[in-house]
Amino acid sequence: MQKIYVNGQIYTGKLPLVSAFAVEDGLFTFAGSDAEARALAQPGDEIIDLGGRFVCAGFNDSHMHLLSCGLALRRAKLNEHTGSLRELVGYFRDFAKDGPNERGWIVGRGWNQDLFADERRMPDRRDLDQVSQEYPVAAVRCCGHVAAVNSKALELLGVTAATPAPEGGEIGLAGGEPDGRFYDAAMDLIWAAVPEVGKEDVKAMIRAACRRFNACGVTSCQSDDYATDWRLVNEAYRELKDAGELTVRVNQQANFHDVESLEAFIAAGNGPGAGDNLFRIGPLKMVADGSLGGRTAYLSRPYSDDPSTRGLMLYSQETLDAVIGCAHAHGMQVAIHCIGDGCLDAVLDAVEKALSAHPRADHRHGVVHCQITRPDQLERLVRLNMHIYAQTVFIDYDSRIVRARVGDLAESSYSWKTLMERGLTVSNGTDCPVELPDALRGIQCAVTRAPLAGGEAYLPKEAFTVQEALDSYTSAGARASFEERVKGRIEPGMLADFVMLERSPFDVPASEISHIPVRGTWLGGKNVYMRE
Numbered sequence: 001m002q003k004i005y006v007n008g009q010i011y012t013g014k015l016p017l018v019s020a021f022a023v024e025d026g027l028f029t030f031a032g033s034d035a036e037a038r039a040l041a042q043p044g045d046e047i048i049d050l051g052g053r054f055v056c057a058g059f060n061d062s063h064m065h066l067l068s069c070g071l072a073l074r075r076a077k078l079n080e081h082t083g084s085l086r087e088l089v090g091y092f093r094d095f096a097k098d099g100p101n102e103r104g105w106i107v108g109r110g111w112n113q114d115l116f117a118d119e120r121r122m123p124d125r126r127d128l129d130q131v132s133q134e135y136p137v138a139a140v141r142c143c144g145h146v147a148a149v150n151s152k153a154l155e156l157l158g159v160t161a162a163t164p165a166p167e168g169g170e171i172g173l174a175g176g177e178p179d180g181r182f183y184d185a186a187m188d189l190i191w192a193a194v195p196e197v198g199k200e201d202v203k204a205m206i207r208a209a210c211r212r213f214n215a216c217g218v219t220s221c222q223s224d225d226y227a228t229d230w231r232l233v234n235e236a237y238r239e240l241k242d243a244g245e246l247t248v249r250v251n252q253q254a255n256f257h258d259v260e261s262l263e264a265f266i267a268a269g270n271g272p273g274a275g276d277n278l279f280r281i282g283p284l285k286m287v288a289d290g291s292l293g294g295r296t297a298y299l300s301r302p303y304s305d306d307p308s309t310r311g312l313m314l315y316s317q318e319t320l321d322a323v324i325g326c327a328h329a330h331g332m333q334v335a336i337h338c339i340g341d342g343c344l345d346a347v348l349d350a351v352e353k354a355l356s357a358h359p360r361a362d363h364r365h366g367v368v369h370c371q372i373t374r375p376d377q378l379e380r381l382v383r384l385n386m387h388i389y390a391q392t393v394f395i396d397y398d399s400r401i402v403r404a405r406v407g408d409l410a411e412s413s414y415s416w417k418t419l420m421e422r423g424l425t426v427s428n429g430t431d432c433p434v435e436l437p438d439a440l441r442g443i444q445c446a447v448t449r450a451p452l453a454g455g456e457a458y459l460p461k462e463a464f465t466v467q468e469a470l471d472s473y474t475s476a477g478a479r480a481s482f483e484e485r486v487k488g489r490i491e492p493g494m495l496a497d498f499v500m501l502e503r504s505p506f507d508v509p510a511s512e513i514s515h516i517p518v519r520g521t522w523l524g525g526k527n528v529y530m531r532e
Protein backbone atom coordinates (compact mmCIF):
# COMPACT_ATOMS: atom_id res chain seq x y z
CA MET A 1 0.00 0.00 0.00
CA GLN A 2 1.33 3.40 -0.99
CA LYS A 3 0.87 6.71 0.73
CA ILE A 4 0.42 9.40 -1.89
CA TYR A 5 0.98 13.01 -0.82
CA VAL A 6 -0.56 15.65 -3.08
CA ASN A 7 -1.12 19.43 -3.19
CA GLY A 8 2.25 20.34 -1.67
CA GLN A 9 5.34 22.34 -2.60
CA ILE A 10 7.98 19.63 -2.81
CA TYR A 11 11.70 20.36 -3.07
CA THR A 12 13.07 17.04 -4.32
CA GLY A 13 16.68 18.23 -4.45
CA LYS A 14 16.11 19.92 -7.81
CA LEU A 15 14.09 22.92 -8.99
CA PRO A 16 11.35 23.50 -10.00
CA LEU A 17 9.27 22.34 -7.05
CA VAL A 18 6.75 19.56 -7.70
CA SER A 19 3.43 19.01 -5.95
CA ALA A 20 3.27 15.30 -5.13
CA PHE A 21 5.27 12.30 -3.98
CA ALA A 22 4.59 8.76 -2.87
CA VAL A 23 6.01 6.42 -0.23
CA GLU A 24 5.91 2.65 0.14
CA ASP A 25 7.84 0.28 2.43
CA GLY A 26 9.97 3.10 3.82
CA LEU A 27 11.13 4.38 0.42
CA PHE A 28 10.04 7.13 -1.94
CA THR A 29 8.38 5.61 -4.99
CA PHE A 30 7.47 8.73 -6.96
CA ALA A 31 7.84 12.51 -7.20
CA GLY A 32 5.94 14.61 -9.72
CA SER A 33 2.59 16.24 -10.42
CA ASP A 34 -0.73 15.68 -8.65
CA ALA A 35 -2.27 14.31 -11.85
CA GLU A 36 0.53 11.74 -12.26
CA ALA A 37 0.29 10.84 -8.57
CA ARG A 38 -3.45 10.26 -8.70
CA ALA A 39 -3.06 8.16 -11.84
CA LEU A 40 -0.63 5.95 -9.88
CA ALA A 41 -3.10 5.22 -7.10
CA GLN A 42 -4.17 1.60 -6.60
CA PRO A 43 -7.16 0.47 -4.55
CA GLY A 44 -6.18 0.65 -0.89
CA ASP A 45 -3.62 3.45 -1.34
CA GLU A 46 -3.97 6.41 0.98
CA ILE A 47 -4.06 9.92 -0.51
CA ILE A 48 -2.92 12.72 1.81
CA ASP A 49 -3.56 16.41 1.06
CA LEU A 50 -0.59 18.55 2.11
CA GLY A 51 -2.66 21.74 2.05
CA GLY A 52 -0.01 23.60 0.04
CA ARG A 53 2.73 22.99 2.63
CA PHE A 54 6.43 22.66 1.88
CA VAL A 55 8.23 19.29 2.02
CA CYS A 56 11.90 18.45 1.50
CA ALA A 57 14.24 15.61 2.47
CA GLY A 58 14.81 15.33 6.25
CA PHE A 59 17.61 17.53 7.57
CA ASN A 60 21.04 15.99 8.13
CA ASP A 61 23.10 17.65 10.89
CA SER A 62 26.57 16.68 9.72
CA HIS A 63 28.48 17.45 12.90
CA MET A 64 27.16 17.42 16.44
CA HIS A 65 27.25 15.54 19.75
CA LEU A 66 24.00 13.66 20.25
CA LEU A 67 24.77 12.25 23.70
CA SER A 68 25.86 15.62 25.10
CA CYS A 69 22.68 17.11 23.70
CA GLY A 70 20.67 14.42 25.51
CA LEU A 71 22.50 15.16 28.74
CA ALA A 72 21.86 18.90 28.45
CA LEU A 73 18.18 18.22 27.79
CA ARG A 74 17.83 16.00 30.85
CA ARG A 75 19.16 18.53 33.33
CA ALA A 76 16.58 20.71 35.04
CA LYS A 77 16.57 24.10 33.31
CA LEU A 78 17.01 26.27 36.37
CA ASN A 79 17.92 29.22 34.15
CA GLU A 80 14.29 29.39 33.05
CA HIS A 81 13.05 29.60 36.66
CA THR A 82 15.44 31.95 38.34
CA GLY A 83 13.01 34.87 38.98
CA SER A 84 12.96 34.05 42.69
CA LEU A 85 14.39 31.43 45.03
CA ARG A 86 10.84 30.28 45.74
CA GLU A 87 10.08 29.80 42.04
CA LEU A 88 13.35 27.94 41.57
CA VAL A 89 12.67 25.48 44.41
CA GLY A 90 9.07 24.97 43.26
CA TYR A 91 10.09 24.19 39.67
CA PHE A 92 12.94 21.94 40.78
CA ARG A 93 10.62 20.02 43.15
CA ASP A 94 8.20 19.33 40.28
CA PHE A 95 11.08 18.28 38.07
CA ALA A 96 12.31 15.85 40.77
CA LYS A 97 8.98 14.00 40.83
CA ASP A 98 10.21 11.94 37.84
CA GLY A 99 13.14 10.71 39.94
CA PRO A 100 16.88 10.98 39.23
CA ASN A 101 17.86 12.39 35.85
CA GLU A 102 21.59 11.81 36.05
CA ARG A 103 23.04 8.55 37.33
CA GLY A 104 21.06 8.41 40.54
CA TRP A 105 21.25 12.17 41.08
CA ILE A 106 18.83 14.98 40.37
CA VAL A 107 20.84 17.66 38.61
CA GLY A 108 19.89 21.11 37.36
CA ARG A 109 21.81 24.09 36.09
CA GLY A 110 21.36 27.79 35.56
CA TRP A 111 20.33 29.60 38.77
CA ASN A 112 21.58 33.12 39.39
CA GLN A 113 20.92 34.62 42.82
CA ASP A 114 21.36 38.14 41.40
CA LEU A 115 18.06 37.62 39.60
CA PHE A 116 16.07 36.36 42.62
CA ALA A 117 13.33 38.87 43.49
CA ASP A 118 12.76 37.47 47.02
CA GLU A 119 16.06 36.61 48.67
CA ARG A 120 19.29 37.45 46.84
CA ARG A 121 21.28 34.54 48.25
CA MET A 122 22.54 31.29 46.84
CA PRO A 123 20.40 28.21 47.47
CA ASP A 124 21.69 25.96 50.26
CA ARG A 125 21.14 22.41 51.53
CA ARG A 126 17.87 23.32 53.26
CA ASP A 127 16.39 24.79 50.08
CA LEU A 128 17.36 21.70 48.15
CA ASP A 129 16.02 19.37 50.87
CA GLN A 130 12.64 20.68 49.72
CA VAL A 131 13.43 19.31 46.25
CA SER A 132 14.17 15.78 47.48
CA GLN A 133 15.14 14.06 50.70
CA GLU A 134 15.23 10.67 49.01
CA TYR A 135 17.82 11.35 46.27
CA PRO A 136 20.98 13.46 46.10
CA VAL A 137 20.34 16.81 44.42
CA ALA A 138 22.83 19.20 42.80
CA ALA A 139 22.01 22.67 41.45
CA VAL A 140 24.78 24.31 39.42
CA ARG A 141 24.96 28.08 39.08
CA CYS A 142 24.62 29.61 35.58
CA CYS A 143 28.37 30.24 35.46
CA GLY A 144 29.29 26.63 36.32
CA HIS A 145 31.59 27.77 39.16
CA VAL A 146 29.29 27.08 42.12
CA ALA A 147 27.01 24.15 42.95
CA ALA A 148 24.64 23.62 45.84
CA VAL A 149 23.61 20.14 47.07
CA ASN A 150 21.03 18.78 49.52
CA SER A 151 21.57 16.94 52.83
CA LYS A 152 21.24 13.53 51.17
CA ALA A 153 24.12 14.44 48.84
CA LEU A 154 26.30 15.66 51.72
CA GLU A 155 25.66 12.37 53.49
CA LEU A 156 26.58 10.40 50.37
CA LEU A 157 29.71 12.48 49.80
CA GLY A 158 30.70 12.05 53.44
CA VAL A 159 31.42 15.77 53.61
CA THR A 160 31.46 17.19 57.16
CA ALA A 161 32.79 20.38 58.75
CA ALA A 162 36.12 18.55 59.07
CA THR A 163 36.47 17.82 55.31
CA PRO A 164 39.35 19.83 53.88
CA ALA A 165 38.61 21.77 50.68
CA PRO A 166 40.83 20.88 47.72
CA GLU A 167 43.23 23.51 46.40
CA GLY A 168 41.39 26.09 44.30
CA GLY A 169 38.07 25.30 45.96
CA GLU A 170 35.94 26.04 48.97
CA ILE A 171 33.26 24.17 50.92
CA GLY A 172 30.62 26.49 52.34
CA LEU A 173 29.98 26.43 56.09
CA ALA A 174 27.14 27.86 58.18
CA GLY A 175 26.99 27.58 61.96
CA GLY A 176 29.93 25.15 61.90
CA GLU A 177 28.23 22.73 59.46
CA PRO A 178 28.50 22.41 55.66
CA ASP A 179 25.79 24.57 54.09
CA GLY A 180 25.72 22.50 50.87
CA ARG A 181 27.59 25.02 48.70
CA PHE A 182 30.69 23.98 46.79
CA TYR A 183 32.90 26.51 45.04
CA ASP A 184 35.15 25.89 41.99
CA ALA A 185 37.56 22.97 42.51
CA ALA A 186 35.51 21.70 45.47
CA MET A 187 32.77 20.76 42.98
CA ASP A 188 35.03 17.90 41.87
CA LEU A 189 34.05 16.19 45.16
CA ILE A 190 30.46 16.12 43.86
CA TRP A 191 31.21 14.93 40.32
CA ALA A 192 33.56 12.21 41.59
CA ALA A 193 30.61 10.75 43.52
CA VAL A 194 28.22 10.68 40.56
CA PRO A 195 28.57 7.10 39.28
CA GLU A 196 29.96 6.35 35.83
CA VAL A 197 27.33 6.66 33.18
CA GLY A 198 25.49 3.37 32.58
CA LYS A 199 23.91 1.97 29.43
CA GLU A 200 20.36 2.84 30.50
CA ASP A 201 21.46 6.46 31.07
CA VAL A 202 23.04 6.56 27.64
CA LYS A 203 19.87 5.17 26.08
CA ALA A 204 17.71 7.72 27.88
CA MET A 205 19.97 10.54 26.64
CA ILE A 206 19.77 9.25 23.07
CA ARG A 207 15.96 9.01 23.24
CA ALA A 208 15.67 12.57 24.55
CA ALA A 209 18.03 13.95 21.92
CA CYS A 210 16.24 12.08 19.11
CA ARG A 211 12.91 13.60 20.14
CA ARG A 212 14.43 17.06 20.09
CA PHE A 213 16.11 16.50 16.73
CA ASN A 214 12.90 15.17 15.16
CA ALA A 215 11.07 18.30 16.36
CA CYS A 216 13.61 20.32 14.34
CA GLY A 217 13.04 18.21 11.21
CA VAL A 218 16.33 16.36 11.61
CA THR A 219 16.31 12.72 10.45
CA SER A 220 20.07 12.09 10.15
CA CYS A 221 23.08 13.22 12.11
CA GLN A 222 26.80 12.68 12.23
CA SER A 223 27.64 12.57 15.88
CA ASP A 224 30.83 12.54 17.97
CA ASP A 225 29.89 10.57 21.12
CA TYR A 226 32.98 8.67 22.20
CA ALA A 227 33.70 10.99 25.13
CA THR A 228 31.74 8.12 26.70
CA ASP A 229 33.25 4.62 26.25
CA TRP A 230 32.64 3.55 22.64
CA ARG A 231 31.57 0.02 23.57
CA LEU A 232 28.78 1.35 25.76
CA VAL A 233 27.74 3.93 23.16
CA ASN A 234 27.61 1.39 20.32
CA GLU A 235 25.63 -1.09 22.43
CA ALA A 236 23.13 1.58 23.45
CA TYR A 237 22.59 2.71 19.86
CA ARG A 238 22.23 -0.87 18.59
CA GLU A 239 19.75 -1.84 21.30
CA LEU A 240 17.62 1.23 20.61
CA LYS A 241 17.78 0.49 16.90
CA ASP A 242 16.67 -3.12 17.42
CA ALA A 243 13.82 -1.92 19.65
CA GLY A 244 12.70 0.51 16.92
CA GLU A 245 13.41 3.50 19.17
CA LEU A 246 16.18 5.17 17.19
CA THR A 247 14.34 7.91 15.28
CA VAL A 248 17.42 9.69 13.90
CA ARG A 249 19.92 7.93 11.65
CA VAL A 250 23.35 8.21 13.26
CA ASN A 251 26.72 8.16 11.53
CA GLN A 252 29.28 7.94 14.32
CA GLN A 253 32.26 10.31 14.07
CA ALA A 254 34.61 8.06 16.00
CA ASN A 255 36.81 10.20 18.23
CA PHE A 256 40.23 8.69 19.02
CA HIS A 257 43.45 10.30 20.23
CA ASP A 258 46.06 7.66 19.42
CA VAL A 259 46.90 4.88 16.98
CA GLU A 260 46.63 2.10 19.52
CA SER A 261 43.04 2.75 20.56
CA LEU A 262 41.98 3.42 16.95
CA GLU A 263 43.47 0.09 15.84
CA ALA A 264 41.75 -1.75 18.69
CA PHE A 265 38.45 -0.14 17.70
CA ILE A 266 38.82 -1.15 14.05
CA ALA A 267 39.96 -4.67 14.98
CA ALA A 268 36.78 -5.08 17.07
CA GLY A 269 34.69 -4.97 13.89
CA ASN A 270 34.32 -1.22 13.49
CA GLY A 271 35.93 -0.82 10.09
CA PRO A 272 34.81 1.75 7.52
CA GLY A 273 31.07 1.69 6.93
CA ALA A 274 30.31 -1.00 9.56
CA GLY A 275 26.63 -0.94 10.54
CA ASP A 276 23.50 -0.08 8.61
CA ASN A 277 21.51 2.97 7.59
CA LEU A 278 20.30 3.60 11.16
CA PHE A 279 23.61 3.33 13.00
CA ARG A 280 26.88 3.29 11.13
CA ILE A 281 30.53 3.84 11.99
CA GLY A 282 31.72 6.96 10.18
CA PRO A 283 35.04 8.78 10.01
CA LEU A 284 37.85 9.12 12.53
CA LYS A 285 37.13 12.37 14.40
CA MET A 286 39.79 14.46 16.09
CA VAL A 287 39.60 17.90 17.69
CA ALA A 288 42.82 19.62 16.66
CA ASP A 289 42.39 23.12 18.13
CA GLY A 290 40.08 25.22 20.32
CA SER A 291 37.47 27.90 19.67
CA LEU A 292 37.47 31.42 18.25
CA GLY A 293 35.28 32.79 21.08
CA GLY A 294 37.77 31.55 23.69
CA ARG A 295 40.82 32.59 21.57
CA THR A 296 42.00 28.98 21.62
CA ALA A 297 41.59 28.33 17.87
CA TYR A 298 45.19 28.01 16.59
CA LEU A 299 46.17 30.83 14.24
CA SER A 300 49.25 31.25 12.03
CA ARG A 301 49.89 34.57 13.80
CA PRO A 302 48.89 36.23 17.11
CA TYR A 303 45.28 37.22 17.78
CA SER A 304 44.56 40.81 16.70
CA ASP A 305 42.80 41.52 19.99
CA ASP A 306 45.33 39.66 22.17
CA PRO A 307 48.85 39.58 20.70
CA SER A 308 50.05 37.41 23.60
CA THR A 309 48.45 34.28 22.10
CA ARG A 310 48.05 32.33 18.85
CA GLY A 311 45.66 29.82 20.44
CA LEU A 312 46.18 26.15 21.17
CA MET A 313 47.10 23.19 19.01
CA LEU A 314 45.79 20.08 20.80
CA TYR A 315 48.06 17.54 19.05
CA SER A 316 51.63 17.54 17.77
CA GLN A 317 52.22 17.21 14.02
CA GLU A 318 53.61 13.72 14.70
CA THR A 319 50.41 12.58 16.43
CA LEU A 320 48.17 14.04 13.72
CA ASP A 321 50.30 12.36 11.03
CA ALA A 322 50.21 9.01 12.84
CA VAL A 323 46.50 8.85 13.71
CA ILE A 324 45.20 10.34 10.44
CA GLY A 325 47.66 8.14 8.54
CA CYS A 326 46.45 5.06 10.41
CA ALA A 327 42.77 5.76 9.70
CA HIS A 328 43.48 6.46 6.03
CA ALA A 329 45.58 3.30 5.64
CA HIS A 330 42.63 1.29 6.99
CA GLY A 331 40.36 2.82 4.33
CA MET A 332 38.66 5.02 6.91
CA GLN A 333 37.52 8.58 6.27
CA VAL A 334 38.71 11.37 8.63
CA ALA A 335 36.87 14.47 9.92
CA ILE A 336 39.08 16.89 11.84
CA HIS A 337 37.87 19.83 13.94
CA CYS A 338 39.87 22.78 12.76
CA ILE A 339 38.96 26.43 13.35
CA GLY A 340 42.21 28.40 13.09
CA ASP A 341 44.35 28.68 9.93
CA GLY A 342 47.44 27.54 11.83
CA CYS A 343 45.64 24.35 12.74
CA LEU A 344 44.43 23.88 9.16
CA ASP A 345 48.04 23.94 7.87
CA ALA A 346 48.93 21.06 10.19
CA VAL A 347 45.80 19.04 9.39
CA LEU A 348 46.20 19.43 5.63
CA ASP A 349 49.88 18.45 5.95
CA ALA A 350 48.80 15.25 7.71
CA VAL A 351 46.12 14.48 5.12
CA GLU A 352 48.51 15.15 2.23
CA LYS A 353 51.12 12.80 3.73
CA ALA A 354 48.50 10.08 4.21
CA LEU A 355 47.31 10.49 0.62
CA SER A 356 50.80 10.34 -0.82
CA ALA A 357 51.55 7.15 1.15
CA HIS A 358 48.26 5.50 0.09
CA PRO A 359 46.66 7.36 -2.84
CA ARG A 360 42.85 7.17 -2.86
CA ALA A 361 40.61 9.15 -5.20
CA ASP A 362 37.28 9.41 -3.39
CA HIS A 363 38.50 9.77 0.21
CA ARG A 364 36.05 12.49 1.37
CA HIS A 365 38.35 13.47 4.21
CA GLY A 366 36.85 16.48 5.88
CA VAL A 367 37.51 19.62 7.87
CA VAL A 368 34.96 20.21 10.63
CA HIS A 369 34.21 23.96 11.08
CA CYS A 370 36.81 25.29 8.56
CA GLN A 371 36.44 28.88 9.74
CA ILE A 372 39.64 30.93 9.62
CA THR A 373 41.24 30.36 6.23
CA ARG A 374 43.83 32.14 4.07
CA PRO A 375 43.44 32.40 0.27
CA ASP A 376 46.30 29.89 -0.27
CA GLN A 377 44.46 27.41 1.98
CA LEU A 378 41.25 27.73 -0.03
CA GLU A 379 43.32 26.63 -3.05
CA ARG A 380 44.85 23.77 -1.10
CA LEU A 381 41.47 22.54 0.21
CA VAL A 382 40.26 22.39 -3.40
CA ARG A 383 43.40 20.64 -4.62
CA LEU A 384 43.09 17.98 -1.90
CA ASN A 385 39.35 17.67 -2.65
CA MET A 386 38.37 17.99 1.02
CA HIS A 387 34.84 17.74 2.37
CA ILE A 388 33.72 20.77 4.42
CA TYR A 389 31.56 20.27 7.52
CA ALA A 390 30.32 23.86 8.00
CA GLN A 391 28.12 25.31 10.77
CA THR A 392 26.56 28.33 9.08
CA VAL A 393 24.64 29.11 12.29
CA PHE A 394 27.98 30.14 13.86
CA ILE A 395 27.70 33.31 11.72
CA ASP A 396 25.08 34.45 14.23
CA TYR A 397 27.71 35.07 16.93
CA ASP A 398 31.05 34.91 15.13
CA SER A 399 30.21 37.63 12.62
CA ARG A 400 30.35 40.03 15.56
CA ILE A 401 33.82 38.98 16.77
CA VAL A 402 35.73 37.63 13.79
CA ARG A 403 37.30 40.91 12.60
CA ALA A 404 38.37 41.84 16.12
CA ARG A 405 39.91 38.40 16.68
CA VAL A 406 41.76 37.83 13.41
CA GLY A 407 41.97 41.20 11.60
CA ASP A 408 42.31 40.95 7.81
CA LEU A 409 42.27 37.13 7.89
CA ALA A 410 38.50 37.65 8.27
CA GLU A 411 38.33 38.69 4.58
CA SER A 412 39.05 35.12 3.39
CA SER A 413 37.40 33.21 6.27
CA TYR A 414 34.04 31.37 6.55
CA SER A 415 34.38 31.18 2.75
CA TRP A 416 32.16 28.17 2.24
CA LYS A 417 30.45 29.51 -0.89
CA THR A 418 33.81 30.02 -2.58
CA LEU A 419 34.75 26.43 -1.73
CA MET A 420 31.40 25.18 -3.00
CA GLU A 421 31.80 27.09 -6.27
CA ARG A 422 35.23 25.54 -6.66
CA GLY A 423 33.61 22.09 -6.54
CA LEU A 424 33.84 21.02 -2.90
CA THR A 425 30.84 19.61 -1.03
CA VAL A 426 29.81 21.73 1.96
CA SER A 427 27.51 20.01 4.44
CA ASN A 428 25.90 21.84 7.34
CA GLY A 429 25.23 21.30 11.04
CA THR A 430 24.99 22.87 14.47
CA ASP A 431 27.70 21.26 16.65
CA CYS A 432 24.82 20.76 19.12
CA PRO A 433 24.84 21.27 22.13
CA VAL A 434 27.00 24.27 21.15
CA GLU A 435 23.96 25.49 19.20
CA LEU A 436 20.36 24.28 19.23
CA PRO A 437 19.84 21.43 16.73
CA ASP A 438 17.70 23.79 14.67
CA ALA A 439 18.44 23.43 10.95
CA LEU A 440 16.33 26.41 9.90
CA ARG A 441 18.50 28.78 11.94
CA GLY A 442 21.55 27.51 10.06
CA ILE A 443 19.74 27.80 6.73
CA GLN A 444 18.81 31.41 7.51
CA CYS A 445 22.40 32.36 8.45
CA ALA A 446 23.73 30.62 5.32
CA VAL A 447 21.49 32.82 3.18
CA THR A 448 21.75 36.11 5.10
CA ARG A 449 25.35 35.82 6.43
CA ALA A 450 24.04 37.99 9.29
CA PRO A 451 23.06 37.49 12.95
CA LEU A 452 19.65 35.82 13.36
CA ALA A 453 18.19 38.94 14.92
CA GLY A 454 19.43 41.03 12.00
CA GLY A 455 22.44 43.26 11.55
CA GLU A 456 25.31 43.68 9.15
CA ALA A 457 26.06 40.82 6.77
CA TYR A 458 29.57 39.36 7.05
CA LEU A 459 31.16 38.73 3.62
CA PRO A 460 27.82 38.77 1.79
CA LYS A 461 29.53 37.39 -1.34
CA GLU A 462 29.72 34.09 0.57
CA ALA A 463 25.91 33.87 0.95
CA PHE A 464 24.22 30.65 -0.17
CA THR A 465 21.04 30.63 -2.22
CA VAL A 466 18.05 29.04 -0.45
CA GLN A 467 18.54 25.98 -2.64
CA GLU A 468 22.24 25.71 -1.73
CA ALA A 469 21.39 26.09 1.94
CA LEU A 470 18.76 23.32 1.76
CA ASP A 471 21.20 21.09 -0.14
CA SER A 472 23.88 21.69 2.51
CA TYR A 473 21.43 20.32 5.09
CA THR A 474 20.22 17.36 3.01
CA SER A 475 22.07 15.89 0.01
CA ALA A 476 25.50 17.28 0.99
CA GLY A 477 25.14 15.68 4.43
CA ALA A 478 24.34 12.36 2.77
CA ARG A 479 27.43 12.71 0.61
CA ALA A 480 29.57 13.30 3.72
CA SER A 481 28.70 9.77 4.86
CA PHE A 482 28.88 8.15 1.39
CA GLU A 483 25.07 7.80 1.35
CA GLU A 484 24.12 10.19 -1.46
CA ARG A 485 22.48 7.32 -3.35
CA VAL A 486 20.49 6.27 -0.29
CA LYS A 487 19.05 9.46 1.17
CA GLY A 488 19.01 13.26 1.06
CA ARG A 489 16.63 13.73 -1.89
CA ILE A 490 13.02 12.90 -2.68
CA GLU A 491 13.58 10.44 -5.48
CA PRO A 492 12.24 6.95 -6.17
CA GLY A 493 14.30 4.34 -4.32
CA MET A 494 15.64 6.70 -1.65
CA LEU A 495 14.83 6.43 2.06
CA ALA A 496 11.56 8.23 2.76
CA ASP A 497 12.98 10.66 5.33
CA PHE A 498 11.23 14.00 4.99
CA VAL A 499 10.18 17.15 6.81
CA MET A 500 7.04 19.21 6.34
CA LEU A 501 7.26 22.97 6.99
CA GLU A 502 4.34 25.35 7.45
CA ARG A 503 5.77 27.68 4.79
CA SER A 504 8.27 27.41 1.97
CA PRO A 505 11.75 28.85 2.64
CA PHE A 506 11.69 29.92 -1.02
CA ASP A 507 8.68 32.17 -0.31
CA VAL A 508 9.49 33.98 2.94
CA PRO A 509 12.05 36.79 3.37
CA ALA A 510 15.43 35.25 4.25
CA SER A 511 15.37 36.93 7.67
CA GLU A 512 12.23 34.90 8.55
CA ILE A 513 13.37 31.41 7.54
CA SER A 514 14.28 30.48 11.13
CA HIS A 515 10.70 31.30 12.23
CA ILE A 516 9.04 28.78 9.90
CA PRO A 517 7.46 26.10 12.12
CA VAL A 518 8.29 22.46 11.49
CA ARG A 519 4.92 20.76 10.98
CA GLY A 520 6.04 17.14 10.97
CA THR A 521 8.96 14.77 10.47
CA TRP A 522 9.04 11.30 8.88
CA LEU A 523 11.77 8.66 9.04
CA GLY A 524 11.55 5.82 6.52
CA GLY A 525 7.97 6.87 5.79
CA LYS A 526 6.96 6.68 9.47
CA ASN A 527 5.85 9.83 11.29
CA VAL A 528 8.24 10.54 14.20
CA TYR A 529 7.13 14.09 15.06
CA MET A 530 3.95 16.10 14.61
CA ARG A 531 3.48 19.67 15.81
CA GLU A 532 0.70 19.94 18.39
Ligand SMILES: [Zn+2]
Binding pocket: 063, 064, 065, 224, 431
Ligand atom coordinates in the same frame (compact mmCIF):
# COMPACT_ATOMS: atom_id res chain seq x y z
ZN1 LIG B 1 31.88 19.35 17.84
